[in-house]
Amino acid sequence: MWTIAQSRRLTDTPYADALERHAGAGIANFHALPIGSLTHAPDGETTPHAEQARRLYGSRMLAAELTLGSPELDSYFRAHRSLARSRRLTAEAFGADDSHYVTVGTTGANQIALEALRVGTARVLVDRSMHQSIHFALDRLQADVHYAPTAADDTEHGVITALRRAQAAGDRYDVVVIGVSAYDGSLVQMRRFLASLHELTAETGIAVLIDEAWTAIHSFHPAMRRNAAVACVREALDDHPDWSASFLVTQSAHKSMLAMRQGSYVHVSASADRLMQLRADVSAAVYRVHTTSPSLPILASLDIARGHAVAEGEALVERALTLAARLREVARRVPGIAVHHPVPSAGGAQSAYLADPMKVHLDFGSPERAQAVRRELYDEYGVYVSRQDGRTLLFTVHIGVTPAQVDTLVEAFETVCCGESVECACPDGRWIIAYPPGIPLQVPGEQLAALPVQQIGEELYSTF
Template identity: 40%
Template structure:
């Protein structure tokens, strides 16, 4: 697929159909050309084409390079059939559910599923029952499906003569929780062999390609079931957001199917019903390349990810310069096999509450001051995903940033403690000190800091040991809120928001 798209891009093909931007033709003499090429490059503009049928391939009835790419992907992932999508896994989930369910059928759904599953089920004319969720523990904010209760509910429905036709599982969560799919699928098949299952593994597409991660994946679990003496006629659809863990372009998604005959035909029909008729050929080509890389380099890259994730945990647990951070999850919260869940070892959930700033402020500082991005926050915790795009140098950047933020925030917190101060505390604008070394910081001072930051000011502190001024007490005022923002301006240290607990 990738070779076919590249070959088309290298030809100087003039289109009388659509996509005037292809090859940059519509912007050749435009003032926006430089911006376009700076953002996307000439190669991307040339590869974004609008050819179909025999000119490149038919998306809905592929016979050429797309068909071969999908065949190779099915072989690599262990599926009976694989479909490429260029509109994301939300579409893949809708396609899968349309194919698996029947009007009037019964669906048992994991409550923790992505919104796309909930929205799709609402329009399919099925009876939906949600299995409950559970929280990891009081110390960890993660939630996930209560799988023992889900299986109990499923078995009870079978015993009552009203089995669920379809089960939906969210098996690799955003927060790094993985389901024991070999056990869950075996239990479902034993109770009702004809059950159809959708497994949303959006965050775990690459797990297939490492021996430590592979055993819990859905398609590997199906392979194990098929090797048993009485292999059940189980139909399983698996959706993967390739761009979340593999080297694929955004919106690139795989839909894998373990099932024959009618199941394949229904998936093809549902794909035609829900996918755009203008697929992105660069996205589809990236799915082909991502599969090739995963097959040839995936184990090595994932081994690096696992090592770096463990390095991050070790550094946070042993370096006194990182003592304000506490890892959650991977240190033993999900070790009870009865829960049928375990941790994704490529993710590190970190409590940053001891810094005295909120998780949202912490994420903003990482992004603005250090060009480091984390997406997930939950309470006082943030989630670091050590995916295959994170290398040793990137982890060192993160660790350096964490040390600097800890040093800065703790200095700021000390400056904003009631009592005699040895800091300048300055609001900018206007740049006039709220307090100077030797003055007392009291509730009224802290209330003024609260009010200034609410008005958009940044608060800076500067430690000046040895500076002596007359200590002029400021009369006490009313109590202030628990979170006092501030920014510490230590020499050669970027300013970061700070708070007081």
């Protein structure tokens, strides 16, 4: 993916280095953020709560919680030194024209992107399965929203279907909003999607927001990068230099990379005729939407996350893929567990989707049994499973999962599942499960038909 010289440069962390030099420097701050002074207590004073903060967060973390107008730490909104260089390195690593750091999560990143694309004056085609942040922002910006139909099968994405219908009717959309990496591991086949998008908008042009929340780390593994959004967008723009198109890709870096919670990226890519204006619009949107008190530790973590991904991402993704394959193999030999494929045709020649190999769905026969296994994994083995969907549990094998942790999970499977009866009757009742969180079950304009619901069970995704 990169030359040796590029890899060395892309592992630099200029912003994190600058913050580290300032952390704990003993500067008397007469501005704001008293947590730094109260928890360091240079004159020997301390309180129980300050001690608790030190235990929870650590002295170095608290020392990095700065509010400091140091030139070396740069300006968040007008970056031109360490932060600007860090962002340039991140854009190069992902393959974007520009990259912005967001410390208020991808909810904020999506709001910034939609503001930059000026959806308030646009006709917008939206993938209905988008996160709530998209729906709320579109409503706030008073966009003219049209929802893509749910595809009848998996051979074509609903957004492409809607674009085909619009073209046939002599109509058009100005902005497309699509999610390409779902919580459950369903991935849009990016090259196929972009090829169809170009076919349908080559003459009219298009602006696109791509929410790639769950798979930022894929950009740093050669095989996975072939479907990574930013890299595929770059390839499509290079292959079609006359295509007038704008792309913003948002990523929850903290979900898959070495970044702190609420750390997100907004990547900017566009054709030559649009790039300068898009860059200006994104910068203006960041200024209007983002907090004026960005977290410096989160900013630094986004810098570190990119350096870490360039240096170790390929090896760690490869390890995760191996561990995920091991879980599937164990599931095939342990009684009462089966590997589940949420999108059966994913990856096929005619499918619009791929399945994320770092996501493992295991079928335990019934919702009750899946819930019981999930609870026992947590209570007896300290293994947390975030999602239950009916009779299946979802195991996300991210780059932080270790072989020892998988050993524990395998031991738990062998103990819990082999030591019980595997005959599980399906329940008579039905469950309505609003999961994954934040994905609307219906959107404006839809009517909820009467359902033969006999029983609403307890929420199977209840917290412990």
